[in-house]
Amino acid sequence: MADEPLVLGIETSCDETGVGVVRGTTLLADAIASSVDEHARFGGVVPEVASRAHLEAMVPTIERALKEAGVSARDLDGIAVTAGPGLAGALLVGVSAAKAYAYALGKPLYGVNHLASHICVDQLEHGPLPEPTMALLVSGGHSSLLLAPDITSDVRPLGATIDDAAGEAFDKIARVLQLGFPGGPVIDRLAREGDPKAINFPRGLTGPRDAAYDFSFSGLKTAVARWIEAKRKAGEEVPVRDVAASFQEAVVDVLTRKAIRACKDEGVDHLMIGGGVAANSRLRSLAQERCDDAGIILRVPRPGLCTDNGAMVAALGAEMVKRNRAPSDWDLSADSSLPVTDPHVPGTGHDHGDGHDHGHDHGHGHAGGHGHDHVHELSKDNLYS
Structure with missing residues (x-):
């Protein structure tokens, strides 16, 4: 695989629909559609509102990112998506979109951790970590x-x-x-x-x-x-x-x-x-x-790279491709409490060109004894109660 893989990343863990495109550690595009104004009148993030906003913004934001990057989706080396933690419904929109694009384009899919992505994004500005x-x-x-x-x-x-x-x-x-x-x-x-x-x-x-x-x-x-x-x-x-x-x-x-x-x-x-x-x-x-x-x-x-964005997901996805990490399976699911000890969700089978369900099960425990810090959905919900 290329030393500087071209990867598209999708982020929908909360209220921003983020799509980024990177080539290695070089940022090519960072498109964001935020629904914060829709949530402001409620005093905080409403999960159902966030999910609907992601549905409406997803395809236009992907198209905008590809256009901004000046690349074709066919040239991508992989597609990465936030698999968790975050709001369950919001995550599901992003994961579903990533799976559809990856399957249709015949590209490897990488479900990655939201928190690990926040770390990896720094590579886009200051070079390898x-x-x-x-x-x-x-x-x-x-x-x-x-x-x-x-x-x-x-x-x-x-x-x-x-x-x-x-x-x-x-x-x-x-x-x-x-x-x-x-x-x-x-x-x-x-x-x-x-x-x-x-x-x-x-x-x-x-x-x-x-x-x-x-x-x-x-x-x-x-x-x-x-x-x-x-x-x-x-x-x-x-x-x-x-x-x-x-x-x-x-x-x-x-x-x-x-x-x-x-x-x-x-x-x-x-x-x-x-x-x-x-x-x-x-x-x-x-x-x-x-x-x-x-x-x-x-x-x-x-x-601009500290808040939620697709560039950080693409950055971690590119690192996965570069290091030959196993792609996720087609039955990748959103996990609202995915622990940071799982930087990505690898599949059990790696043939991503056959369209078959590989029966992947990424069960895990909450290592580190801090499961409360991973339940993004609950913390966002409780924020404004």
Whole structure:
């Protein structure tokens, strides 16, 4: 197979329909159709709305990506798709589309892990990932510390949130402050004009007896909400910018502190940060500051590649092709709780030209003891209840 395989990637784990095309580690196209405006009036992501939006956007977005890349679908070396974790219905739309295109074109199909894709996307900007790489993934559904000796086959969870994800906390506090949805970008913007030391909000799981690499943002979320409520009950004006800055500082302080500790403990000199929250300007600046102090090389993709997109799926798919990883079978299914220990879903049979059902069963356990962090659907659902 080519050293620089041409791969199309499809991402539908949540509310973005993303289709990317890469050649090796070179990004050729990154087309996205977002349904965020449709969800905003509900205050958060509605799974059924997301699924319907994916159905409507899928074919036009694939066609747009191929046109932008200037390639023909016939020239592809493979098609990759997010198989999980994520919203079950949304994932199913993407997986079904990928299977249809792969079958019709006679191309190998690669079902890949959403979280592993967030790590691999950095290759499109900074070149091949060093192995092992430490990855801090932070989004609305996940907050995880992962060690990746081999992004295609060996990703090890070191820690995860035990309750709410970081992005979920951002959205919740934005809602309490009546800032709208999604909350991350607006809190980031307001925080630049506030004092991060104005209010001393709690840092979860930072005691000497707490799990070294796990996260907890539920207590912080509650503390901030109660602080705001107390101000309002007292008839006082809520200092929105100071609240945003102090809350944000509490989140990024813990994230970066634990990530640096994991790098030191594991003897890893590269830290990659990905996921939607990685677009946060304060997280990026504090991570850079602490990595510089610790002699660790920081890799963070540009903000547009941090949020969900098809390019990251294509990037991981291209790496699968390059390393001759086994394609998925035609009965590949969406798995809303696919653990990150499964970077991709290999098939049991590899003849993808016969159209036969290979009887593939990718049963697995939730290694790492952090199954709660993989249930993207539940966390997104609970976000706005």
